[in-house]
Amino acid sequence: MPVSDTVARDDTDAEGDRLPINELFASLQGEGKLAGVPSTFVRTSGCNLRCWFCDSFHTSWEPTHAWLSLDEIVAEVESRSPDHVVVTGGEPLVHDETDALLSALADDYHLTVETNGTLETDAPVDLASVSPKLASSTPTPDNAPADVDSGVWTERHEDARVDLDALASLVEHAAEFQLKFVVTGRDDLDEIESLVADVRGVTDREVRDSDVLLMPEGQTREQLARTRTEVADLAAAFGYRYTPRLHVDLWNDAPET
Numbered sequence: 001m002p003v004s005d006t007v008a009r010d011d012t013d014a015e016g017d018r019l020p021i022n023e024l025f026a027s028l029q030g031e032g033k034l035a036g037v038p039s040t041f042v043r044t045s046g047c048n049l050r051c052w053f054c055d056s057f058h059t060s061w062e063p064t065h066a067w068l069s070l071d072e073i074v075a076e077v078e079s080r081s082p083d084h085v086v087v088t089g090g091e092p093l094v095h096d097e098t099d100a101l102l103s104a105l106a107d108d109y110h111l112t113v114e115t116n117g118t119l120e121t122d123a124p125v126d127l128a129s130v131s132p133k134l135a136s137s138t139p140t141p142d143n144a145p146a147d148v149d150s151g152v153w154t155e156r157h158e159d160a161r162v163d164l165d166a167l168a169s170l171v172e173h174a175a176e177f178q179l180k181f182v183v184t185g186r187d188d189l190d191e192i193e194s195l196v197a198d199v200r201g202v203t204d205r206e207v208r209d210s211d212v213l214l215m216p217e218g219q220t221r222e223q224l225a226r227t228r229t230e231v232a233d234l235a236a237a238f239g240y241r242y243t244p245r246l247h248v249d250l251w252n253d254a255p256e257t
């Protein structure tokens with residue numbers, strides 16, 4: 001089961017702003033331009049979307065978490081050795097307190113934010129890792145995770161999954177950015193081309209083809225083995241960058257990897 005379904009920590013009694021934390025661990029960045037870089041991951045719980053394929057089920061469809069104060073989160077980050085921190089989720093930007101966490105870490109760490117691109121932030125970010133969601137991510141009664149009534153979420157997800165203003169803001173705000181698309185097959189490429197053109201149309205910042213990353217859909221080694229060669233071939237054909245999912249290859253996306 002990718003990401004933690006039980007939470008090792010208790011809710012805090014400490015004073016101050018808090019965030020719902022599903023897991024916090026050191027690993028290697030598995031995805032994107034910084035793949036392979038030792039990084040501490042802070043995974044918040046809660047999301048405004050419901051991708052059918054979400055590899056973090058216990059932060060979206062069925063959130064589990066402990067509430068930790070920002071001071072406790074910073075202390076847990078400081079107790080680990082990486083100088084890169086990845087704030088992810090769930091969708092980290094649904095929580096106002098995420099901005100305060102980023103500000104508290106900014107002087108001492110390289111900060112990546114993994115976001116679905118529907119929300120903005122004013123906080124310091126070194127790499128905005130933006131993963132806009134395509135039509136192929138939308139949950140239906142057939143593909144949604146078991147025991148979930150997807151009817152409501154089909155419409156809510158479809159309505160919310162692309163926000164060009166938020167995408168422009170994220171691309172302009174961070175020191176660096178990447179647009180990291182989850183690709184399920186050739187049919188996704190027309191929408192990616194159209195969305196990249198739309199983003200280029202709403203920002204003055206240059207969006208190079210090398211800022212566009214194609215990532216194969218797959219939560220397990222077996223699933224990835226079925227998708228990655230086609231996605232790599234599509235990246236080569238369209239001139240975009242391919243990103244592996246190293247944590248799936250190496251650890252089969254076990255919790256805290």
Ligand SMILES: C[S@@+](CC[C@H](N)C(=O)[O-])C[C@H]1O[C@@H](n2cnc3c(N)ncnc32)[C@H](O)[C@@H]1O
Pocket residue numbers: 047053054055056088089090091092114115116117130131180182215216217218219
């Ligand atoms: C769990 S999400 C959390 C951050 C944010 N909610 C988002 O979607 O970007 C982290 C990354 O995993 C990707 N992802 C989620 N499920 C996936 C899957 N089944 N296959 C490939 N990538 C996936 C997301 O697109 C995103 O880039």
Ligand SMILES: Nc1nc2[nH]cc(C(=O)O)c2c(=O)[nH]1
Pocket residue numbers: 027028029030031041056086088089114247257
């Ligand atoms: N190793 C590793 N790299 C990652 N890069 C982005 C991740 C995420 O869940 O946001 C992730 C993750 O869960 N594990």
Ligand code: SF4
Pocket residue numbers: 047048049050051053054055056059060089090091116133
């Ligand atoms: S936006 Fe991210 S966390 Fe939310 S459901 Fe999709 S992949 Fe999961």
Ligand SMILES: [Mg+2]
Pocket residue numbers: 055056
């Ligand atoms: Mg992950």
